Amino acid sequence: xxxxxxxxxxxxxxxxxxxxxxxxxxxxxxxxxxxxxxxxxxxxxxxxxxxxxxxxxxxxxxxxxxxxxxxxxxxxxxxxxxxxxxxxxxxxxxxxxxxxxxxxxxxxxxxxx
Amino acid sequence: xxxxxxxxxxxxxxxxxxxxxxxxxxxxxxxxxxxxxxxxxxxxxxxxxxxxxxxxxxxxxxxxxxxxxxxxxxxxxxxxxxxxxxxxxxxxxxxxxxxxxxxxxxxxxxxxxx
Numbered sequence: 001x002x003x004x005x006x007x008x009x010x011x012x013x014x015x016x017x018x019x020x021x022x023x024x025x026x027x028x029x030x031x032x033x034x035x036x037x038x039x040x041x042x043x044x045x046x047x048x049x050x051x052x053x054x055x056x057x058x059x060x061x062x063x064x065x066x067x068x069x070x071x072x073x074x075x076x077x078x079x080x081x082x083x084x085x086x087x088x089x090x091x092x093x094x095x096x097x098x099x100x101x102x103x104x105x106x107x108x109x110x111x112x113x
Numbered sequence: 114x115x116x117x118x119x120x121x122x123x124x125x126x127x128x129x130x131x132x133x134x135x136x137x138x139x140x141x142x143x144x145x146x147x148x149x150x151x152x153x154x155x156x157x158x159x160x161x162x163x164x165x166x167x168x169x170x171x172x173x174x175x176x177x178x179x180x181x182x183x184x185x186x187x188x189x190x191x192x193x194x195x196x197x198x199x200x201x202x203x204x205x206x207x208x209x210x211x212x213x214x215x216x217x218x219x220x221x222x223x224x225x226x227x
Contacts, residue, residue, distance in 0.1 A: 031213065033214065035217075042218065042219060043200075043215075044217070045214040045215065045216065048214055058214075089154060091156045091157070093157075098213045099145075101147070101159035102159065102215060103159070104157045104158065106155055106156050107154070107155065
């Protein structure tokens with residue numbers, strides 16, 4: 001069964017450093033998403049991406065965050081200057097059409113120290 | 114998207130059916146009911162969705178009341194691997210924004226016991 005792949009599974013970074021979280025969505029999918037989940041809290045939407053542009057973003061997704069689909073297969077989330085409160089599980093998701101179900105990756109655990 | 118209400122937790126015996134309720138009294142006519150689950154901090158996993166008819170797939174059944182104000186997810190023969198947080202989410206099929214994000218609530222933490 002096709003799956004969404006995220007790397008790395010765990011990343012530790014120092015506060016103020018830039019991090020890039022990587023995702024390989026399912027190959028024929030057209031809609032891409034990032035969500036995050038702070039330990040013990042709800043899964044929160046960050047951003048959606050379609051047709052090479054952001055289609056929706058949450059209040060969390062401020063100027064420190066950016067997304068890119070550089071080569072038609074990878075989908076990345078960059079945090080420019082990490083803060084302690086960015087520590088969370090980050091989930092990538094994709095789907096082939098707006099109404100279809102989303103497939104989630106296994107997540108990247110980001111720890112900012 | 115309509116708000117949903119789920120019990121915070123429930124236990125279920127292995128091999129028995131698990132019935133997970135969800136209230137969505139403010140659901141509108143073009144909103145679907147989706148169920149996802151999250152097993153121990155893994156990525157959420159799609160289970161099933163429906164509009165007004167009952168639906169069944171290899172994982173579960175979804176029963177939606179006639180007035181569509183509530184629904185029940187049924188896991189017919191719960192196994193230990195079904196222990197997870199189950200999320201009931203209501204949203205339109207084709208959202209106003211192209212994003213069609215999912216809005217997760219607290220879900221129901223289901224513990225399947227031997």
